[in-house]
Amino acid sequence: MENNAPPKPTETELEILQILWQHGPSTVRFVNEAQNKTKETGYTTTLKLLQIMFEKNLVLRDEESRSHVYRAAVTEEETQQRLLDRFLDTTFRGSAMKLVMQALGNHRTTPAELDQIRHLLKKLENDSSNADL
Amino acid sequence: MENNAPPKPTETELEILQILWQHGPSTVRFVNEAQNKTKETGYTTTLKLLQIMFEKNLVLRDEESRSHVYRAAVTEEETQQRLLDRFLDTTFRGSAMKLVMQALGNHRTTPAELDQIRHLLKKLENDSSNADL
DNA sequence: ACTTGTCTACGAAGTTAGTCGTAGAACGAG
DNA sequence: CTCGTTCTACGACTAACTTCGTAGACAAGT
Numbered sequence: 001m002e003n004n005a006p007p008k009p010t011e012t013e014l015e016i017l018q019i020l021w022q023h024g025p026s027t028v029r030f031v032n033e034a035q036n037k038t039k040e041t042g043y044t045t046t047l048k049l050l051q052i053m054f055e056k057n058l059v060l061r062d063e064e065s066r067s068h069v070y071r072a073a074v075t076e077e078e079t080q081q082r083l084l085d086r087f088l089d090t091t092f093r094g095s096a097m098k099l100v101m102q103a104l105g106n107h108r109t110t111p112a113e114l115d116q117i118r119h120l121l122k123k124l125e126n127d128s129s130n131a132d133l
Numbered sequence: 134m135e136n137n138a139p140p141k142p143t144e145t146e147l148e149i150l151q152i153l154w155q156h157g158p159s160t161v162r163f164v165n166e167a168q169n170k171t172k173e174t175g176y177t178t179t180l181k182l183l184q185i186m187f188e189k190n191l192v193l194r195d196e197e198s199r200s201h202v203y204r205a206a207v208t209e210e211e212t213q214q215r216l217l218d219r220f221l222d223t224t225f226r227g228s229a230m231k232l233v234m235q236a237l238g239n240h241r242t243t244p245a246e247l248d249q250i251r252h253l254l255k256k257l258e259n260d261s262s263n264a265d266l
Numbered sequence: 267a268c269t270t271g272t273c274t275a276c277g278a279a280g281t282t283a284g285t286c287g288t289a290g291a292a293c294g295a296g
Numbered sequence: 297c298t299c300g301t302t303c304t305a306c307g308a309c310t311a312a313c314t315t316c317g318t319a320g321a322c323a324a325g326t
Contacts, residue, residue, distance in 0.1 A: 010313065014223055028273080045315050047274070052313090066273060066322065077235075083224050084235055090147055091216050096240040097249065100233050102210075102217055104253055107229040114254050116230065120237055121247050121254075143283065161303080178285055180304070185283095199292060199303060 006057045006074050008082070013053055016046070017072055017079065020059065025071035139190045139207050141215070146186055149179075150205055150212065153192065158204035 009017060019034045020026060026034075032046040050070050053059045062069040092099045104117075142150060152167045153159060159167075165179035183203050186192045195202040225232045237250075 011223065012314070018226065042316055043272095044274095044317075048276090048315080049313095051275080068274080080224055080231070081235055081239060083220075084232065084239075087216075087220050087224075088236070088240070090144065091213055091220075093151065096236045096242060097246045098213070099217065100236050100250060101253060102214060103221070103229045103233050103236075104250075104257065106214060106217075107221070109229060109257065111258065113230045114258060117233060117237075118251070118254060120234060121251060124237065124242065125244065125247060145284070175286055176302095177287075177304095181286085181306090182284080184305080201304080 008086070009053075009058055009079065012049060013058060014079075014083075016049060016053065017058065017074070017076075020070065020072040021076045025062070025069045027067045027069055029067065031070070141219070142186075142191055142212065145182060146191060147212075147216075149182060149186065150191065150207070150209075153203065153205040154209045158195070158202045160200045160202055162200065164203070 015035065015038075016031060019031050023030070023034070028043070028047045028050055031050065032041060032043050035041045035046060050059060050061075054061055054070070057073055059070045060073045061071070088094055088096060088099060148168065148171075149164060152164050156163070156167070161180045161183055162176070164183065165174060165176050168174045168179060183192060183194075187194055187203070190206055192203045193206045194204070221227055221229060221232060
């Protein structure tokens, strides 16, 4: 019954993953309290969510002590990439360009960040003249 | 009972909006056939969805002829922007930078497109030295 | 040992999205 | 006029997500 392959996390599951990514392995209580800073949530609600996420292989848990310690089973980057791909398809019909333009156009970006992007652009330009990796 | 303010479209609603944006005002049948090119969908399913979207003010409809003609009540850009904002928050914790980097890094972008982004960057840089709009 | 508090496990209820069946109106042949 | 087709409207069913209540295990303090 143990199936691998972590699926797309739901909205709330993602919030929990964010907490785990930010703070590392945590108990249910910790996660719950972190959640409550944003949105009132019952303890058992958080518990249940984590249990479900465990079933889905979205998180792992250490059952040594009485309070289990949960940690993300997927990395933040992996997940972001996966969600981004999907989002790109559904919302921007696959045009990374349009997405980037809108993201840059409508959100305050510091000059330093713009510079960072400029570097990436240069790097991409160079790579594109080479063989595809 | 008529409340304005179009809400966040769901996954399937978005697919329908895409069709309307691409092809302009359409009948239920047309939308349904477009959907079927991707995914087998019953006629009444499409109908119901459009009716619901009508209630939600996501689409408008012309009831002149027997087959109603639906059209998007929101523009593609508006909607993309709104979904992007949300996505940015939930998935990238608000960092437009990280999103852009990942989008550019992992999707084939043509040199022409890179150039277009470069122009935008220059424009942003100039604007940032002015007063904030 | 008893009480109090914290933990896991489990099940049930509420919500929303998506699916479709069926009924009845409208239309167009023949 | 009557039959078959196409349409809208409506209601019901399923599945997934989220929420929480309750029960029982476990530990700690008095």
